Amino acid sequence: MKQTIKNEFLSHLEVINLTIETMQDKLEQASLLVVETLKNGNKILLCGNGGSAADAQHIAAELVGRYKSDRRGLPAIALTTDTSILTSVGNDYGYEKIFDRQVEALANKGDLIIGISTSGNSKNIVNVLKLGRELDCKTVGFSGYKGGIMNEFCDINLIVPSNNTPRIQEMHILFGHIICQIVDDELS
Template identity: 50%
Template sequence: MKTTLTQELQKSVNLFKALLESSQTTEQVTAIVEAMLQALKNGKKILFCGNGGSAADAQHLAAEFVSRFSFDRPALNAIALTVDTSALTAIANDYSYDYVFARQVEALANTGDIVVGISTSGRSKNVLAALKAAKEKQALTVGFLGQEGRDIGAICDYQLNIPSHETPKIQEGHITIGHVICALIEQQLFSSYAPQPL
């Protein structure tokens, strides 16, 4: 048990070391933050989607925007497309599971909004369909992906690539960088609300 614990923690250490030293990660995060800041300043919203653990990440990050991250400040406009069970089951039943997010994007997204698709494989059909629907609505698209962007990366305006092929490690990277993005946006938009040092 101790060996497995040590091995898994070392994998995480190696992953975050790679992220820390990667100029690509810095460039990708900067571009995503700038796009989100511009959208939010213009009264636009951010929509998140994903499956399984990525669905949990979608809900987690949307909640950080709507509620708060590090300090009290005005709410930010974000929605997780993974939480409306009536919409999800109706769309899956009436159309296909491939369209559970795309139909919501069609209904909710407007020009200038941002749709974030989270997929460790880069091939999730329903996430891909959501981002294609976003393009049709003239919304910007962001992919939180693995080392290779694959099908989803090919259609994204911006992507975050986590340098791993292991789903759990990619997910660790997604939520950690997602938190960094939340922190940067909160600081940029609401610095006057931040607690002042004593």
Template identity: 40%
Template sequence: MSIDHYLELSGRVLVESARHPGCRRADAAVTAIATALSAGLPLLVCGNGGSASDAMHITGELVGRFLKERRALNCVCLASNTAVLTAWSNDYAFDTVFARQVEAYAKPGGVVLGLSTSGNSKNVIRAFESAHTHGMTTIALTGEGGGALAALSDILIDVPSRVTPQIQQVHLCLYHYICEQVEARLVADGRA
């Protein structure tokens, strides 16, 4: 495949995503996240592999800054503490490594944002179950249909593709949009 063809395919998925109802739910995610953060409640972010890197990226944008100078926001990446990930996974189960951290950081009214291209990552599913137990809102960024996370998501943002790299490319655009809008709202309201 040539670079021209690859970029055309990527562009096609972005255009389809712009029209897809699942991607339009990003605005609902902005509202939920901005509401929680403005009240000092946590945003907990998790994912595996490339989605773990995306979780760290999102957290970096919100704790640090995206486009505006502002205070730090209460955002924690559940995929970045190597000691917790390896200790808990070794002694208990990798399936519960994010749920355990949700238990540690949970606050009713906070948000858990999970990234899973298939929507079937067991540890993200368990994190969402724990989030509901603790009165937190769940937002999923997934591929088409949302997999098992669809039934556990208060807000499902699903990309109209089943090809992992294409889904991840759209996820990047979606979470950059979410970070930009959350930051803009909080700064405009004087809460950041």
């Protein structure tokens, strides 16, 4: 059991070291995009499936509530939380449209859509990023592996250099926390 624990820590450290080497510039760009979006009076719309849905909700909560600093609440919406919308749109239009319909209803030019998918290929995430571009929103992806199809539809795709889903998810929430810290630094 102790060896399993040690192996998990070592696997995490390996991925974090690779991520530090490859993602600092893109993470800075994504953070600046979030800050600019909020300073311009626009909002952040976040989405993902499964654990990525939980990450979307977590990051939105950090922005609306607070991360570390007491500051005004910031406009961020996790598109994963309204079960009535998710199930009605899924039923009427298909699961691949559950985020599209919400973006059609809620997004304005200049808003930022953050799509989270460990593979970078989740159809509903790819669809919403594509739609976001059509609506003149900025788009940021949190992905893994090689970024998947999301690469085509993201202004910035933060790609964790790993094919290990748990490690990718760990980096995604770290990306979210780093962005929130920069938001706190710039908007507090």
